[in-house]
Amino acid sequence: MEILDILIIGAGPIGLNCAIEAEKNNLNYLIIEKGTIVNSLYNYPLYMRFFSTAEKLEIDGIPFISTAPKPGRQEALEYYQGIARQKEMNIHLYEKVMNVSKNNTFFEIETTKAKYTAKNVVIATGFYDIPNQMNIPGENLPKVKHYYTEPYPYTRQKVVVVGSSNSAVDAALETYRKGAEVTMIIRHSEISKNVKYWVKPDIENRITEGSIKAHFNAEIIEIKENSVVFKDENKHIHEIENDFVLAMTGYLPDFDFLKNSGIELNGNCLNPSYNMETMETNVPNLYLAGVVCGGKDTHLWFIENSRTHAHMIIHNILSHNKHLKTRA
Structure with missing residues (x-):
C-alpha cells in the first residue's frame, strides 16, 4: 500500500501551489478534486473580472499574462489549468473526499472512488460549494x-x-x-x-x-x-x-467536513483552529490553506494573500517530519 507524504484536498490555486511546493521538496503528493481543476473559478460568472491584478494571482513566480488590467475568469482558467498540465501534476478529478480520519500515525482518506493513506493532509477546499x-x-x-x-x-x-x-x-x-x-x-x-x-x-x-x-x-x-x-x-x-x-447571499465552507475531520470551530464565525505561522490545525499534521481558513468570514483570505500558505505548510512538514522518506 502506497503511503503518501501529502494528500491535498482541492485543486484550486492554493491547492495547486501546495503541490508545486511539495514537488520542489521531493515529497510524494496527490491532489483530490471533486470537480475540474480550479473548479470554483470554473463556476464563477462567465464575465467576472478579479479585483486583483494578474501578478497578484500568480503562483510559483510563473507569469500570468493578461490583456486587461484586471484578468477575467477565462484567463484565470487558462493560467491555472495550464500550470497543472505543464507540470503534469498528480491530480484525481471528479473524485470527492468523504472522510478524513487519523490513527496513531497516518491519515486514512476515503473518497467516492478509493481509499488513501497519507502522513499529512492539506485541506484547500475554499468556500464556494455551499450557498448561505x-x-x-x-x-x-x-x-x-x-x-x-x-x-x-x-x-x-x-x-x-x-x-x-x-x-x-x-x-x-x-x-x-x-x-x-x-x-x-x-x-x-x-x-x-x-x-x-x-x-x-x-x-x-x-x-x-x-x-x-x-x-x-x-x-x-x-x-x-x-x-x-x-x-x-x-x-x-x-x-x-x-x-x-x-x-447572492454568499457561500460557506463545508463546516461539517471540517468538524468531522477533527478540526475545532470557534465563535459565531466558526473559525477553524490553526496555527497562523504553520497553518497546522489542532489535529497534528492536518493543515488548512486558502480561503477555507476564514470560517464564515469569507472575505478574510483570497488568492493574493494566501499564496504563502503553501510554503508555510511544506516548511512545517519538513521541519517536524524528518523521518519522511523522500523520493530521489
Missing part, C-alpha cells in the same frame, strides 16, 4: 438561483437580486443591461464597501436614476411562484411580481 441559505418559504423553488453565470436567461424578466456584494452588483448590472427589470433587496443601508471600486459608482448611479430599483434595510421573507414578499426598513410588507430570484 436565507431559510425562508419558497427558497427551494426552481426560479431561485444561488449561483449566477450569465445574464441572457433573464432578458425581459422581473428579477430580484438579493444582496449588495460584488456578485449581487454584477448580477444586477448585467441582467439590467440585457433587458431585465431588476429590483435589489439589500439588508444593509448601502451598497457594500467591498464592491470593486470601478463598479460601485455604476450601480449607485443606476439606483439613483431609477433604472435599477433598490430597497435598503429590507429583508425578503417569502418567495412565491409569481411574486416575492419583503419587509422594508419601516417593517411594512410589500409583494411584487417576480420571475426569478438571484440570491
Whole structure:
C-alpha cells in the first residue's frame, strides 16, 4: 500500500501551489478534486473580472499574462489549468473526499472512488460549494438561483437580486443591461464597501436614476411562484411580481467536513483552529490553506494573500517530519 507524504484536498490555486511546493521538496503528493481543476473559478460568472491584478494571482513566480488590467475568469482558467498540465501534476478529478480520519500515525482518506493513506493532509477546499441559505418559504423553488453565470436567461424578466456584494452588483448590472427589470433587496443601508471600486459608482448611479430599483434595510421573507414578499426598513410588507430570484447571499465552507475531520470551530464565525505561522490545525499534521481558513468570514483570505500558505505548510512538514522518506 502506497503511503503518501501529502494528500491535498482541492485543486484550486492554493491547492495547486501546495503541490508545486511539495514537488520542489521531493515529497510524494496527490491532489483530490471533486470537480475540474480550479473548479470554483470554473463556476464563477462567465464575465467576472478579479479585483486583483494578474501578478497578484500568480503562483510559483510563473507569469500570468493578461490583456486587461484586471484578468477575467477565462484567463484565470487558462493560467491555472495550464500550470497543472505543464507540470503534469498528480491530480484525481471528479473524485470527492468523504472522510478524513487519523490513527496513531497516518491519515486514512476515503473518497467516492478509493481509499488513501497519507502522513499529512492539506485541506484547500475554499468556500464556494455551499450557498448561505436565507431559510425562508419558497427558497427551494426552481426560479431561485444561488449561483449566477450569465445574464441572457433573464432578458425581459422581473428579477430580484438579493444582496449588495460584488456578485449581487454584477448580477444586477448585467441582467439590467440585457433587458431585465431588476429590483435589489439589500439588508444593509448601502451598497457594500467591498464592491470593486470601478463598479460601485455604476450601480449607485443606476439606483439613483431609477433604472435599477433598490430597497435598503429590507429583508425578503417569502418567495412565491409569481411574486416575492419583503419587509422594508419601516417593517411594512410589500409583494411584487417576480420571475426569478438571484440570491447572492454568499457561500460557506463545508463546516461539517471540517468538524468531522477533527478540526475545532470557534465563535459565531466558526473559525477553524490553526496555527497562523504553520497553518497546522489542532489535529497534528492536518493543515488548512486558502480561503477555507476564514470560517464564515469569507472575505478574510483570497488568492493574493494566501499564496504563502503553501510554503508555510511544506516548511512545517519538513521541519517536524524528518523521518519522511523522500523520493530521489
